[in-house]
Amino acid sequence: MxxxxxxxxxxxxxxxxxxxxxxxxxxxxxxxxxxxxxxxxxxxxxxxxxxxxxxxxxxxxxxxxxxxxxxxxxxxxxxxxxxxxxxxxxxxxxxxxxxxxxxxxxxxxxxxxxxxxxxxxxxxxxxxxxxxxxxxxxxxxxxxxxxxxxxxxxEEETARLARFDSLTGLSNRHRMSHSIETTLTAFRAAKRNCAILMMDLDRFKQVNDTLGHAAGDELLKQVASRLQRAVDRDCEIGRLGGDEFQIMLPDIDDRGELGEIASKIIAMLTQPYSLEEGRCVIGASVGIAIAPHDGVTREEVVRSADLALYAAKNGGRGQFRFYSGDLANEAIFRRRLEGDLQEAVRDEQLFLQYQPVLSIENDRVVGLEALVCWNHPQRGEIDPDEFQSIAENSTQVVEVGNWTITQACKEASSWPVALRVAVNVPTKQFMADGFVDSVRKALADADLDPDRLELEVKESVFFGDANTVDKKLGALFKMGVRLTLDEFGTGYSSLSYLRRAPFDSIKIGDMICTPNLEEDSREQGLLTAVAALAKALNMTTIASGIETIGQHEALKASGVRCVQGPLYAEIVSGEEVLAELAGGSWQIEPSADRMSRARRRTLLRKIQVIHDDYSYEVTLRNLSKSGALIQGLADVPTETQFVVDLGGGQLAVATVVRSAGDTQGLEFETPLVEDGAGGLCTRHRVSPYALASAGAPLAALSPGDYKAMQGGGLNSPGSIPKFAYAPVGSYEAA
Missing domain, CATH: 3.30.450.20 (PAS domain)
Known part of the structure; x- marks a missing residue:
């Protein structure tokens, strides 16, 4: 037409x-x-x-x-x-x-x-x-x-910007909130699981402060790209703003698999980044919550993941944590602990333990790194890792740091003159007024040769005023104190620091010296270069955190001179140090058996074990991925099966493989997995949907026990216990 x-x-x-x-x-x-x-x-x-x-x-x-x-x-x-x-x-x-x-x-x-x-x-x-x-x-x-x-x-671009982050192309906060809301609503009706990961970057602010905001923006783009490669399954990834990210993983509640995903994310994000402004290394911390176990609504699950992230960062950063019902109380108690630090110093609740530093050539102990512990009146003993994270976030960090140097000098004064003591110095303490004078006073009060005190500082001290930093390092050098650059290779321009400051040694962190380090690997080539550089600058190279014989052999072949880590010795008390030194030369051979023993967690807490339709309360003495040691029941035959209730919906089927009097060794049907906090947990938990089908309202799991999930007739009037309780006596760990 x-x-x-x-x-x-x-x-x-x-x-x-x-x-x-x-x-x-x-x-x-x-x-x-x-x-x-x-x-x-x-x-x-x-x-x-x-x-x-x-x-x-x-x-x-x-x-x-x-x-x-x-x-x-x-x-x-x-x-x-x-x-x-x-x-x-x-x-x-x-x-x-x-x-x-x-x-x-x-x-x-x-x-x-x-x-x-x-x-x-x-x-x-x-x-x-x-x-x-x-x-x-x-x-x-x-x-x-x-x-x-x-x-x-x-209009399409405007709509896209309303849903996606303009810098990284990931979903933005609004879209993530909507996606999680609609997904959880649909999944409740279908009785499906959904995991939420909260993540933020460690040391990102230092990149912005030192390399500029343009470098920070480019870094965030590279982080987004790595995140998309790290999670190779159906998911939605969002940037909520700043350096905070969120990941939604539908149809997964396996904490073993989620832990592997989180570990992969952390490992990928901690690899070095190449930016136009320079090279940098950052870290990442991850908090994990799972619906409906840790919350039913979006607000509940996101809050749970936030609490887990907070716990991961307080636990030392660079790690993941699963949410548990105790975390809210833990966060409150942690803030109280930070407030209690002033009393801890005043009331002499702090004490030192030591990790030996060995010469890799002859396995002889050449130094001891001082680590602070806290004997808290209510909490009990707080180990060095947890104490460090508490202290560094506290207003008492300078006071605690000065106490540490003073006490370390005092205790080292009774050691042989060939043995040095190393103390890690937080950046806030180093930059505080009067730091150099406090070191001088600690040495004088203990009458300790300055050459026997080794102060470890991180590269972050160089982010402060250059003149102040150089003056302090120069004053310590003139005093005769030994200086170590800690965590070498995790910063931004380490070589310039080595040229600029009078360091006696460099300590290589686990970013370079990984547990899978082996001879003739690319990583070993890097270590060889670092050791050669240190030797050319007349510095000692120290590798920390050594866990495997393979690491030890690769380090020895690389020319690294000193090592420390659980492969050689656990942390020892001051009394144990004196006892070892009383025997003359102190040598420690590396042993893989030592690491195996360390992986078995020694515990002392009450749990429930279930047999047939009866629940027994026993004492959990130690725990490993493959089994546990319980105490409190008499004459339980081998091959007996229990359901072990570890609390918080964690039920594990176990078989008695060893039995002696009141003590039984159990082997789990399904091995436990790392919980991200140095502990262990079950892969799966009691489903809140199962609880709801039994008549309970659909809600997040409580921290309590779940023995009633075995059928609801436990310890009923007609039930008869098969095993008798035994008085808990002494035992030897199997």
Whole structure:
């Protein structure tokens, strides 16, 4: 059909019936030719285009301007069904709606479509209405179109920015909140699980402060890219703002698998980054919560993941933590602990333990690193790792640091003169006024040779005022104190620090010296280069955290001179140090058996074990991935099966493999997994859906025991215990 026909057809024209007659009356002065010219110009201007179909829906006319814009010849339009030429830009539902309207011969407007072929970037808004002859016969559709390409893509970008982070391309806070909300709502009805991971970056602020915000932005882009590679399963990843990220993993409640994912994320994000402004290394901490175990609503699950993240960061950073019902109380108690530190120093609740530093050539102890512990009146003994995280977040960090140096000097004064004591100095303490004077006083009070005190400082001290830092390092050097650059290789420009400061040694952290380090590996080549550099600068190289014989051999071949870690010795008390030194030369051979023993956690707490329909309370003495040692039942035969209730919905099936009097060794049917806090947990927990089906309201798991999940008849009036309780006596760990 021609444009003239489209215009002038009886009642079927674009301007038909009364409208055509009204137009003719209003424009009597215009000829048909002039009208055609005006409409042709309108078409070519792009302001308005025209189209028409026959009764079967095949195109009979399309403005030539449409064909030119789409870059297709007209003969590829005419004769084709409208839906075969254009596809909806608004989803499948709108395409069906257009087909239904045309099939029902109803008017439509505002449909955004794109061509199936040709320039597919073009977006057109179609409107149309059915046309009928004077006798009511259906003639087809007549309609208009307009090029809305720029408007459409502008609106699309605006909508995208409203849902996605403009810097990284990840989902933003609003989209993540909506996705988690809708997913958990749907999953509650389907009784499905969903894990939420909260993550933020460690030491990111230092990158912004030292390399600038442009470097920080580029770093965040690289972090986003690594995150997408690290999680190789269905998930949604979002950046909530700053250096905080969130990951939603549907249909997973296996804490073993989630721990592996979190560990992979941490490992990938801690690898060095190359930026235009320089090289940098950061870390990451991850908190994990699982719906419905740790919360049913979005608010509950996200809060649980937040608490787990807070615990991971307070536990020393660079680690993951699962949420548990005790974390809220733990966070409150931790803040109280920080407030109690002043009393701890005043009331002599702090004490030192030591980790030996060995010469790798002859296994002789050449130094001891002082580690602070706390004998808290209510909490009991707080180990060095936990104490360090408490102290560094406390306002008492300087006071505690000064006490540590003073006490370490005092205790070291009774050791042989060849033995040095090393003390880690927090950056806040180093930068505090009077630090150098406090070191001088500690040495004088203990009458200790300054050469026997080794102060370990991290690269973060160099982020302060350069003149102040250089003056303090220079004063300590003149005093004769030995200086160690701690965690070498985890900062931004370590070589410049070595040239600038009078260090006696460098300590290589676990970023470089990983447990899977082996001889002839690429990592060993890096260590060899570091050791050679240290030797050229007349420095000693120390490797810390050694766990495997493979690490030991690779370090020895690399030229590293000193080592420390659990492969050689556990942390020892001051009394044990004196006892070892009383025997003369102190040598420690590396032993893999020592690591195996260390992995068995020694505990002392009450738990429930279930046999048949009866629940017994016993004492859990130690725990490993593969089994446990319990005490409190008499004469339990081997091969007896128990369900061990570890609390918080954690039920583990176990078999008695050793039994002696009141003590039984258990072997788990399914091994436990790391909980991210140095402890162990079950892979799966009692499902809140199972509790709900038994009549309980659907809610997050409580920290209590779950012995009733074995059928609800435990310890009922008719039940008879098979085993007798025994008085808990002494035992020897199997």
């Amino acid at each position: 021609s444009l003239k026909g489209l215009l002038s057809g009886r009642n079927g024209g674009l301007f038909g019936g009364a409208e055509r007659r009204a137009s003719a009356t209003a424009n009597r002065a215009l000829s048909d030719a002039e009208k055609l010219t005006m409409l042709d110009e309108l078409e070519r201007s792009g302001v308005g285009w025209f189209w028409s179909t026959d009764p079967e829906g095949h195109l009979t006319y399309v403005s030539e301007a449409i064909a030119e814009r789409i870059n297709l010849p007209l003969d590829q339009f005419v004769g084709q069904p409208l839906q075969a030429v254009f596809e909806s830009k608004e989803g499948e539902g709108r395409t069906k709606s257009l087909s239904l309207k045309m099939g029902a011969r109803k008017s439509f407007s505002g449909f955004a479509v794109a061509p199936v072929a040709g320039n597919r970037e073009v977006v057109i808004r179609l409107s149309g209405r059915p046309a009928f002859s004077s006798n009511g016969a259906f003639l087809g559709f007549r309609g208009t179109g307009a090029d809305i390409t720029e408007e459409y893509h502008r």
